Structure formats: C-alpha cells, structure tokens
Amino acid sequence: MQMNPRIWFPESSDDDWSAHADHLDDEGFLVGSIGGLLVEHQGRTLLIDAGYGAHQVSAEQSHPALGRLIGGDLLNGFRRIGRSLADVDVLALTHFHDDHVGWALPRPGQAPAFREATVVASAVEWTAPSPLRASRDPSQRLVRAGDGEEIFPGVTVWRTPGHTAGHTAYVLSSAGRRLIAFGDTMHTPVQIGHPQWRSVFDADHAAAVRSRQALIAALAEPDTVGFGVHFADVVFGRVITGAQGPSWEPVDDPGW
Numbered sequence: 001m002q003m004n005p006r007i008w009f010p011e012s013s014d015d016d017w018s019a020h021a022d023h024l025d026d027e028g029f030l031v032g033s034i035g036g037l038l039v040e041h042q043g044r045t046l047l048i049d050a051g052y053g054a055h056q057v058s059a060e061q062s063h064p065a066l067g068r069l070i071g072g073d074l075l076n077g078f079r080r081i082g083r084s085l086a087d088v089d090v091l092a093l094t095h096f097h098d099d100h101v102g103w104a105l106p107r108p109g110q111a112p113a114f115r116e117a118t119v120v121a122s123a124v125e126w127t128a129p130s131p132l133r134a135s136r137d138p139s140q141r142l143v144r145a146g147d148g149e150e151i152f153p154g155v156t157v158w159r160t161p162g163h164t165a166g167h168t169a170y171v172l173s174s175a176g177r178r179l180i181a182f183g184d185t186m187h188t189p190v191q192i193g194h195p196q197w198r199s200v201f202d203a204d205h206a207a208a209v210r211s212r213q214a215l216i217a218a219l220a221e222p223d224t225v226g227f228g229v230h231f232a233d234v235v236f237g238r239v240i241t242g243a244q245g246p247s248w249e250p251v252d253d254p255g256w
Contacts, residue, residue, distance in 0.1 A: 001052075001099070001230070002029035002059070002067025003187065009197045020190050023232070029067045030188055032230040034099050035074060037181050038083070039155065039172065045083070046090045046152040048170050048181045049229055050074075050114070053102025065200050074103055085113040090152050092120040092145075094183025095164040096130035097201075100229075105131055118143055120151045122159060125166030160185045160215065162208025163201065169215065178218075179254060181227040185215050189231055189248035192216055192239055216246055225254045 005017050008030065017024060025031050036049040052071030059067040078084055085103060091114050094100055103113050123144035126133070145151050145168070147159040158169040163184040172179040184201075185208075191197060195212040202208040219226045219239035228235050234250035241247075 001032045001034055001069045002027070003032055004065050004067065005030045007065040008187070008200055009191075009194075010200060011197050012194070016190075016194075023188060023190060027067065030190075031232045032187060033232050033235060034069070034071060034102075035077070035229060035235075037227050037229070038078075038081075039152065041153050044089045044152070045087050046092060046155060047085075047088045047114075047117075048092045048227075049094055049100045049183065050091060050104040051102045052099045053105060054107070055102065069099070071099075071102060086116065088114055088117045090120060091117045092151055092155070092168075092170055093125070093132075094121075094169065094181070094229075095125055095167045096121065096128055096132050097164070097184070098131070100183065101130070101132045112140075115140065120145050122146075122157065122166040122168045124159075124161070125164060125168065128164065128166060160211040162204050162206075162211045163199070164203050167211070177223045177225075177255070178221075179225045179227060180215070180218060181229070182215055183229060185211050186228060187230045189228070189234060189237070192219075192246050192248050193244070220246060225251055227254075 023030055034052045036047050036051050039046040051074040054072040057069040062069055106112060118141045120143040126144050145157045147157055149157045154173050156171050158171050160167050160169045169180055169182040169185060195216060196209055198205045216239055225236055225238055236254045237248045237250045239246050240249045
C-alpha cells in the first residue's frame, strides 16, 4: 500500500519526511505492507489479521491519504509454506478495517475462506458496523475477547484503543520472551519517534497516543519483539533508545 505521509500524518512536515526519505518510494509515498501473522502451536494454527483480499485499487480510486493498494498475495504466502486458509483454526482480528478482514469476507462463487475457524475480536469491536459483521457465516464461532484473555496457547489480548474503539493487539509469550502483534497502533516505524502525531484514520486521537506510548514502552523491554503489519520490509523489530530518542531496530529472525 502507498500512504501519503503529509495527509496520513497531518502534523508532520516536509522536513520530517526529508529526514526519513528511505521510507518513501519514488512517488513520495510512504510504503506499507498488508498481511497477517501466522502462528503454529502443537498442530493448531492461529492467523492474526486477514489481509486485504484479492483487490487492486488505483490511487485515483482510493482515499486521498492513500495511493495504490495491491492485494491478493496472501494465498501464495500460505502455499509457499504448504498451508491453506482452510488450515486456520483461530482467526484473531486487531480491528475490522477492510485491510485487516479482507480474506474473511465472502468472495463471489466461493466458500468462506475461514468457515471452520473461530473468529476472535474485542467485545467493543464486535459492536462496530462492518462488512464482516454483515456478511459473516452464521455457523462460525465468534469470541468477544476481553483484555488479558488467552485466545490461543500463549497468546493473550491487549486492548489498544484509539485507531478504533475496540482495537486490539495480541501478545505471544513463550519461555520468557514476548512478541506483540500490534496492528494499526502504529503504521510506520517513523511513529516510534513521533507517537503524538495524529493519524487521519484514528478514531480517538488521545486514546491512540496513549496506546502508542504504552506499546513503545513495552517494545523497549528486554526479550520483546514487535510485529508491525504495515511496516513494509521490516515487520519484525524492537525499540531501542539512543541519543535521538526511541527508534525501530529491525529483526530479521525474531527467534521463535
């Protein structure tokens, strides 16, 4: 996905993005990824977020804050590791925006992709109007997860409201280590140094800032790695604090 940095973050400046030009493409857009995180444990499979779906949208067709959106590769990612969407036992959603529920929505002439999966989201998010609520398979098991609840072995809910009222991060814990899949609490590593920046799509700016600040503090703790679904080619990383403040240190292998 392409994001227009000055529209996405109205309080940022041209100077800010000149200092982070390595995050921009040749057209001046902030580069972002769209996808999900696959977690496997003792023969069971959890998918955190369901990508964008098989859609391609031009800059002219999308929101002014966006450029091109190109989806459709999630299935190939599953195939490359010998899996399919039908293998997913639990689908946990950070929130119900279309770039996080895409493959969970019905496709014309095809069976639901996650028919056998339990679908998890926060109780607050389940109350929000969304295409997912309107079109869900009535046979699917839904879980309205509360803060701190374990939804898969070693995976717990962390409410991070702001981007949406019911936005949720998921914390994976094992052998003293943590991995935090934080959805849209942040959209780019640049936000780690600017948690106060308002995102145009955040529903509650003050709550979003509090959630970002709490997340940044958590990611700076020992043995903690983050998964930023929109963080382009550096989706895994940790927060380090230097002379210029906190920043994202990419991790090629999160060690799990």
